[in-house]
Every structure is written in C-alpha cells, then in structure tokens.
Amino acid sequence: MLDFNKHVLESAAEYGPVVQPRMGFSDPQLMSQGLQATAQANANSVCTITLDAFTRVNNFQAAGRSIEQGAALNGYPIVNHPPAVTRRMLQDIEQTRNLPVQIRHGSPDPTQIFKRMGEVGVSATEGGPVSYCLPYSRVPLEKALADWAVASRSLSTSSPHSHVESFAGCMMGQMCDPVTLIALNILEGLFLQDHGVSTVSFSYAQGISPVQDLAAATALKHLAADFFEQGKHHLVLYVFMGFFPKSLDGFRRISTDALRVAKQAGVQRIILKTPVESKRIPTIRENVASMEFAAQILRHPQTGSGLPFDRDEYRRILSQASTLIDQVLQLDPDLSQALLMAFASGLLSIPYCLHPDNKRTARVTLTKDNYYLSHANEELDCSYSFLKNLRRNIDTYDLTVTA
C-alpha cells in the first residue's frame, strides 16, 4: 500500500502542487476507467474515488437496489460492490501507475467504509468528526465524535500509512470566516492523531478574495507546522466549494485564482472543479481536461507571484485562530468533550449551518475588500440579499468582463 502523504509531499516538492479531481461513478468499470484516466492525465495527479450519498448515510440497502436496477448514483458505492472488484482497480493504479488513491465520502459514521477500505487495501481518506457531521448530517455531534474515534482507530490498525484529510476548511462550502475554518482544521487534526491516524492533511477552500485566501492559507500552514510534525502532514487547497460560476470563462478565472493562491502559499495538493460544476457530475474527459488545464496554469511563471500579501489579515487570522484553539483545548482534557462543549456554548459556531448542535451564534458578512468576517448575530434580511451574497462568486467571475 502506498503512503499517500509521502507521495504528495515528494511529488509536490519535485513537480509542484498535486492536482486531484472529485471523481466518483456508480459503475465499477467506469470508476476504473476514471482512475486510469486520472493517472494518465498530463498533470501531477492523484486519484480519487468519491462515494455516493446512500453509502454516506449507511443506507446500503438503497445503494444495493440502485446497483441492481442500474440506476446512476452520485458516487461509487464501495461497501456494496464486491471487495475483489475494488481491490483489483486499486491495485491496477498502485502497481502499474505507482499512484495512491484517496477515498472521499462525507460520512458522519465511516465505520463500514473504513472497514471496507482495509479489506481492499487503501488507507487515505478525508473528513473528520465535526466537518463530516455538521454540514453533512443531522447525527448528534456526540455520536459522530464517538463513531469517528472508533473508525479512525480501525483505519489506523489496518495500515501503517493511514491518512485523513480534515474537511474543516470547507464546512458549508462558503460564507465562513477563515478563523473558524483554520481553528477547526487543527482541532480535527489533533483528534485524528489522538485516535491513531498516522498522517493528516489540512484543507482550505477558496473564498471570495484571493488576497484573503493567501493570508488564510499561509496562516494555516504556519499553525499546522506549530502543532504537527514536519513530514507528517500537508496542505490542500480547494477550488471554490460554494455556489459555482456557470460559464466556461467563470470556471477558468475562478480556478486560476485558486491555483495562484495555492502556488504562492506553498500548498501541496489542490482539489479541482470542472466547468460543469453548476450543472452536473462531470464526465471522465471533463475531469481530465480540468486537471490538464490546472497543470498548465501551474506551470506558468506568473501563477507563482503577484498576489499581494495582506499582513494585517494574516495576523488577524493567525492570532484569532490560535486563541480559539487554546480556548477549546482548555475546556476539557478530552478533546471530544472539549469540542462538544465549544459547540454547545457557541464558542465554535458555523454560520448558516442548520445542524441542531450548531448554536448559530455566528453570522458572516462580506467586507468592502470582499473578505469573509464573523459578526455575532447579524441578520441577512431576505432571500434576495441572501442569494446575492451566496452568488457573489457567480457575479464576480461569470459576469464581470475580463480586464
């Protein structure tokens, strides 16, 4: 079994940031073709198997029925397909291409998924007890923490290279102060490490301003280095995870901004989107095109420079996130307990997250520089202004004429 973290660190050092699709198909043959195509793309790529939404909620009956009826799911039902089939497609990639595969799932209780991962020989995945609970389910946070503790332990015993990428840098996909996202990343990383996971990665999703993003990604990098051993972690940047631009040009421009941030912040891995994000799940060819496009932009010398570094914003994010982490850690020696208390009191809170354990104490606004900033209990008044804020990147990247 390949070491995902080691691969990313080494190949990013040699060839620049690794690019990765969010690819997942219900049909094993198509899934296997997708892995091969990713591996053969003209880019420094790693492969992904994204799981379907039935598997994410442990509804294996529904997944099974859909497979029988040949109904297309929104991802690969790894628990339902025979282990031998999945093992073969993974081995093909590892052995013939020497590339690791990451399993992406979104499950508040990944016990079954991780068990299957052990059986088919794959050890890299993503999520976390908070980031795969609050925005992804209505499961009580207490249960998600307990289930993730058990699942992480089992993942770590099934392989010496267990790797989990915290999804905390995304949460709802948009409209959150980076301070919260970054503090949560570190807290989830500590949780995963406590429960035996060998290596971790930290995520940050593009916001509305590449300048704020550069400050935030840099702050995350420095905090991660304070808390985690060198060589045992890496950083991931996501191309915008919220309400996505609809045009090809919008895709090109928003992705280019994310790639600039990634390269200038020294991020090792980038999760890509495609031009059809707003409409449907992309085909294999669309995914490959997007990886090759990203590789080309990353090779361009201009991508590595030019974004201003906002030192004040960097300091604000770094100091507020550090304070938040300390405040949470001081609540209880048991991190699960501390996280529960932090959400119960509203110390940690995710804007607009409907989960019953999220107190909704935090609201977020956009500053005049297009930065996300937390405000306590601020009201966004109506569907029009709400949608207008949610659509900010659509308006910026689709509708503004390129200078």
Place this chain on the structure above:
Amino acid sequence: MLLNKKALLATIPSDSHSWNLVFMEFFLEENGYDVSNLGPNTPLHDIEKALHTGYYDMVVISSTNGHAYIEAQELAKRIRASATHNGQLFLGGKICTQTDPEIIAHHTAALKDCGFDEVFDDSVMNSFDRFQLLLTPPASMPVQPVSAMHRASA
C-alpha cells in the same frame, strides 16, 4: 407580516445539501408562508410525523444531490397514502444525475405519478417563475424578482 399559510420544507434522506433549504425558507416566508424547515437528510418518518401532528397548506421538497428521482418517489407515495396531507406537494432542485431534458421529463412524469403536483428541475429554464406563480403572494407583498437573479451568465 401576516403569515397565514403553512409550509413544510424538507429534503430526501440521503441529501445533505442545505443552502437550498436556507434559501427556500427565506423565499417562502417572503411569500407569506409560515415555514417549518426540517433540515438536511430529512428522515421520511420526520415528514410523516410533522404531517400527522400539524396542518400544512403546502409541502416543498428541495433536493440537489441527484438522488431525488429514486428517494422522492417513495416519499410522495407515503405522504399521499397516509392521507394526512391533501394540499400541494412540490419537488425542486436537481432531481437526478443527468441534465438531458428527455430524462428529466421521464423522471418528472414518474414522480408526478407518485403524488407530486409539480416538479421543478433547475436545469429546466424558468421553472422558478412557474413555482412562484403557484404561491399567490398576499397583495400587500411585492413579488421579489427572483428570475432576475437567475439570469443567464454573460
């Protein structure tokens, strides 16, 4: 504002998207509805329970993860079979994993057979305006120009 009608807002059990629900809650309230938002990954049972214990003029199911064409069929059948809800029942969002109009029309017909009054897939242009017409806002409320926010990209 007088909220004189009640709407139940929910999604299918496998769907964890929630911005659509937050938006719909705002939108329906502005159109004069008192909204109960059951949140993402709504268990079928919670919808049935809500309909059993309360009265709703309208039930809106919003789903974008692509599984509604599978899960919303059972949902509609169960709502209609229990006879606790005789009012309007709507589905909107992205109902399947395809954007082919023929496939969407096919799934729409199947979903309507199961009990939905209307299905609004967002890859069908202007489905939102059709929905808004059905809401009949109180005369005192100006209609928000929602279609203006859905304009095609330049």
